[in-house]
Amino acid sequence: MTQFYRNYLAVAVFAVAALGMVGAMLGVGRLVRPNRPQPEKYIAYEAGSDPIRGFGQSNVRYYVYALLFVMFDVEAVFIFPWAINLEALGVSALISMIVFILVLTLGLVYAWRKGVLRWA
C-alpha cells in the first residue's frame, strides 16, 4: 500500500470510529431512556417554550446551555494545535493539557452541582 493510501486509511478508520460512536450513543440512549409517548411532544418547539405565545421569557435555560457550549467549544482552539504537535511536545505538554481539561471539567461539575443543568 502506498503512502498515499495509508494516509486515507487513517481517514477511513476515523470515519468508522465516528459512525460507531454515534451509533453506540444513540443505541445506549434508546436502551436507557423511558418511553412515554405524549401528544405534546409532537408539537414544534417542544422543548419548553409555548409555540402559540411566541418567543417568550422562559427560554433563559437555553442560554445556560449555549454558554456551556461556547466554553467547551473554545477549548478546541487550544486542543487542536496541541494535538497536532503532541508527539513533538512530549510528556510535559500532555500533563499540561490534562490539567487544563481538568480545570474546565471542574467548571462543568460545579455547574452541575449548582443545579444549573437540571431542567425543571
Add this chain to the structure above:
Amino acid sequence: MDFPILTALILLPFVGALFVACLPSNRPETIRIAGMMTAIATLGLTLWMLADFETGKAGYQFLSSHAWFSDLGVRYTLGVDGISLFMVVLNALLLPIALLASTGVNERAKAFTVWLLVLEAALMGAFLALDLVLFFVFFEVVLVPMYFLIAGWGHGRRNYAATKFFIYTMAGSAFLFIGILAVGFLHKSSTGVLTFDVRVLTQWAPAGIAPTTAAWLFAAFTIAFAVKVPLVPLHTWLPDAHTEAPTAGSVILAGVMLKLGTYGFLRFAIPIFPAAAVKYAPVLLTLAVIGIIYGAIVATMQPDLKRLVAYSSIAHLGFVVLGTFALTRQGLDGAVFTMLSHGLTTGVLFLIIGFLYERRHTRLIADFGGLWRSAPIMGGLFVVTAFASIGLPGFSGFVGEFLALLGTFMGHRWYAVVAASGVILAAIYLLWAVQRAFTGVPEGDNATISDLNVRELACILPLLALSLFLGVYPKPALDRIGPSVKAVIAHVEKSTSYESPKFSKHSPILNEERMDHGSDEMEESK
C-alpha cells in the same frame, strides 16, 4: 544645647493633646485642668528658652537637625532667631489664655481642648522650622485644627466659614509648595544636592536662580503668604472665619496664625529672592496701603463687633507688610514688633467681645448701649484696649506702627503718608464703636449685664499689662529682634544692588547714631 528645647516645644502640646484625648470625655473638669497644665508647661518652657536666648546674636539659636525622609532631601531642622522668637512666645502665651477663656465650652470639651493643643504644636512647628518642606508641613497642618475649631464650635454659618478658610489657604499654599519644590530642585540641578534647608538656600538662591525664574517663584511664595496675612484682594476668608470662630479660635487666629504670612515673607520670600523682593516691593507696599485704608473704612461700617475687629486686623497687618517691604531696619523692626503687639491687643478685643457674646448672645453693636454703666470694669478695659489697638503712645501698638511708618517714610515717603491716615481711621472706627456700645443709658438686657469676673480678668489683664509694658519700655523686645532684622537687610544689600535708605545727617528729627537702639528713638519721639 543638649536638651532639644525646640523639639520639646512642639512635642509637649502634642503629647498633652494625646493625653487629653485619652481622658474620659464625661469629666470636663479633668480635661480642662490637663489642657491648662500642658499649656502652662509649654509657656514655662518657652520662657526658659526666652531666658536662654542670647540677645544681640543674629543667627539661629538652639539649632537641631535630623534626617527625616532623606530620599527626598527633607530634614527636620529647627532653630529660633529674633524674628521667630516672639511669635513662639506669643503662641505659648495666648494658648493658656484661650483655654481659660473657653471654660464656657461644655459641648465636647475634650475635642475642643485637643484641637487647641494640636493647633499650638503645629504653630510652634511652623515658626521653628528651618527646612522649607518642614515649614510647609506645619503650615498646612495648622489648617486642620483650626478648621475643626471653627466648624465644630463656631457660630452661624460656621461650616461655610471654615471651609472657605481651608480652601483659600490650601489653594494659596499650592503655589508655595510648587515654589518650594522648584527652589529645591533648582538647587539640586546646579549643585547636585537636594536640600530644602533655609540656611543653605538663602545663601545659594540669590545668585543661583535666574532673575526671571526668581520673580516667578517669589510670586508663588507671595500668593501663599498674601492669603495668610491676608493682603487685600485675597482677604475675603478672614472676616467670615473670624466672625464664626469661637473666641479661643479668633484669639489664636488673629494673634498667631495670621503672622504665619508675614513671618513667611520675612523668613523665606525676602531672603531667598532678595532681588525680586526689592523689585516688586512697590506692588506689595501698594497692597499693604490699600489694606490699611480699606480695612479701616470697611471696619467703620461693620454692624458686628467681631467683624469690625476682623477688618481692623487686615489694617494692622497692612502695617506689618508695609514695614516689611519698606526694607529698612526700622521698617522690619516695626513689622516684627507690630506682629507681637497686634497679637496682644487684638487678642484682648476678641476676648472681651467673646465675654459680651456669652452674656448677650449677640455681637451687633446696635443691640448694645450703655454697657459702661452696667459693667464699668468691662467698659473701662474695652476703652483701654481700644486705645492700645489704635496705637496710642504708651501702648505697644504705637511703637510698632510708628517704627513701620518711619521705616517706610525713609524710602517710600508717600506710602507712609497715606498709610498714616489709617491710624486716624482706626481711632474713628474703634471709638465710634465704643461710643455706640458702651456709652448712653442701658436698656433692657443691657442694664442687667454682669461685669467681668475674676477668670475673665485673668484672661485680659496679663495681655494688657504686657502691651503697656512694651509700649513704655520696648527695649527688651527690640534688642532681640534687632540683630536678626539687621542681618536680613544686610543679606538683601549684599546680594543685590539695593541699599536701604539711611537717615541723613541733616534730618531734623533724628540722626543715624540715635537709631542704633530702637528704644532710644521712642523716648525721643515722645
Add this chain to the structure above:
Amino acid sequence: MIVTPTWYLVLAAALFSIGAVGMLVRRNVIVMFMCVELMLNAVNLTFVTFSKTLNDLSGQVAVFFVLVVAAAEVAIGLALIVAIFRRRHTGTTADDISELRG
C-alpha cells in the same frame, strides 16, 4: 487586481471603526455587545495579516488568545443580560438601564 496585505488592514480598520462607532451610537445592549465582538474580530484580522507579512507566528498565537477571551466575554455578557432581563422584564436598550446617575 492584486490583493495586498494593506487591503486586509484597511478592511480590519473599517470593521473596527464600524464596531467602535456602533458601540457609541447604538443603544441596544445586545447590539452594543455584538459591536464589541466585531471589534475583536477586526483585531484578529489585523493580527493575522501582520503575522503573514512579518512572517512571524506570534500574531497567530495572539489570535487564539483573543478568541478564547472573546468567548469568555460572551459568556459573562450574556449572563449579565439574562440576569437583568429576569430582574426587570423591560426593553433592551441602555437607556432603560439607568438608575445610576449623579
Add this chain to the structure above:
Amino acid sequence: MNPLGVASIVTPGVDWLGVAPVALLALAAIGIVLQRSILRRASVAYPSALIVAAVGIILSAVALIAQWHRVQTDGSYTTLSKMVAVDGFSIFIGGVVLVATACSVLLASRYLDRERLDGPEYLALMLLSASGMLAMASANDLIAVFVALEIVSIPLYVLVAYDRRRSTSLEAGMKYFLLGAFASAVFLYGVALTYGATGSTGLVGIANYLSEVTLLERGTLLAGLVLMLVGLGFKVAAAPFHMWTPDVYQGAPTPVTAFMASATKAAAFAALIRILYTALGGSSSDWRPLLWVLAVLSLLVGSIGAVIQTDVKRMLAYSSINHAGFILIGVQAGTIKGVSSALTYLAIYAFLAVGSFAIVGVVAGRGDADSDLERFKGLSSRRTGLSWAFTLLLLAQAGVPLTAGFIAKFGVFSAAAGAGGTSYVLALIGMLTAAIAAFVYLRIAATMFTPAGEGDQVLASSKVDLGTGIVIWFSCALTIVIGVAPGFLLGLAERATLLFLR
C-alpha cells in the same frame, strides 16, 4: 528520540517561583470552586472557603517575599520565554494587590452575610481577579498583558453585578462590562498595530527593535501607542475615559468598589508603566505629552466632578479619578523617580481607598441602600470613632501633611519638579485641584459633625464586625505611620524601581 522520529519542540522553561504568586492564587480560587462542588451546606462552605482563600493569599505573599530575596541577590529575570518578568516592580505591585485583596476579603464576610449572598463564589472570583492582577504586574509581553487584563476584568464584571437582587448592582455590572470590553478591544487593536510596526509583542523585543531601527513611518506605532493608552486609561479611570467610574463605583457592592479602587488601579497602572517604560522608553517624547493631557483632564474632572455630587460613593469615585491624575503626574515625568513616586502613590492610595470604602460600607447599611451624603449627617454623635477614622482618611486623601497622603503627593510632585519644564505647570494644577478636592472631603467631614436634625431619618448603620474593624484600623494606622515616618515605604519603592527590568 520518539518512535516516529518527529523533531521535538523545545517548550519554554518555567521558573516555578516566578509564576508561583499568580498560580497559588488561581489554585486557591479553583480549590474554592472544587470544595464548593463537594460541600453543599452553606454553613460549612463559607468558612472553609475563607480558609482556602486565606491560605492562598498567604502562600502567594510568601512566594512574593521569596522572589524579593531572590531578586535582591540575583537580580531581575524573566521566565516563560520572556512572557513574565520578575523584578522589584512586579513584586511591589504584587504586594499592594495582595494587601488590597486581603482587605477586600476581610470586608466581604460581613457584607455577604448581611446581603445573604453566596460567599464561596465571591471569594473565588476575587482571588481569580487578583491572580490576574499579579500576572499583569509582571506581564512582559503585550499578549500577556492582554490576557492578564482579561483575567482581571472578567471576574470583576461578575463581582460588580454580584448583588443580583439589587438592580443598581446589575446595572453597574452591565455598564462596566460594556465599557470594559470596549476598552479591551481598543487596547488590543493598539497591541496589534504595535506588533505590526515592530514585529514583536514582547516588550523587550519592541524596545530592541525601536533602538536598532529608525522607523521611517511612525504612524502605525503612534496609533498603537494611543490606542493602548486609551484602553489602559479606561482601566485606571483616567479622564476622559472615566465615564463608567462613578456609576460603577456607586452601583457595585462596597467591598468590590474598595477592591477596584485599590487593586485594579494598581495593576492597571503597573501595566501602563511597564509598557511605556520598558517597550517605549526610548520614545518618551511621544507619550509624555499625551500623559500630560490625560493627567490634567483627570485632575480637573476628578476634583470638579466631585463637587457637584451628593452621594459619598460617587464623590469617592471622582476623587479616585483625581488620584489617577496625580499618579499620572509621576508617570509622565519619564524618570526612575517618576516610577518610584507612582509606586508609592499607588501603595498609599490603595489603603486609603480600602479604608474609606470600608467605612462607607458600614454607614450605607443593609442593601448598600444609601450612601447619600445625608446619611452621614450626625455620624459623629452615633459613631464617634468611625467618623474620626473617616475624617483622618479624607484628610489624607486631601494631602494634609503628617498623613500618608502628603507623602504620596510630595513624591509625585518632586518627580515632576525633577523633570522640570511643563511638569511644573502640571504640579501646580495638581495642587489647585487638591484644594478643590479638599472642599469635597471637608464637606463630607463637616456633614458627619453636623448633628442630625429632627426631620432627618436616621437609619441604623450596621455594626462594625471584626474584619471591617481590622481594615479600618489598619488603614488609619498606616496613614499616620507612613505620614510621619515614610522612610520604609519610600525606600522599598526606590529599591523596587532600581530592580525594574528594562
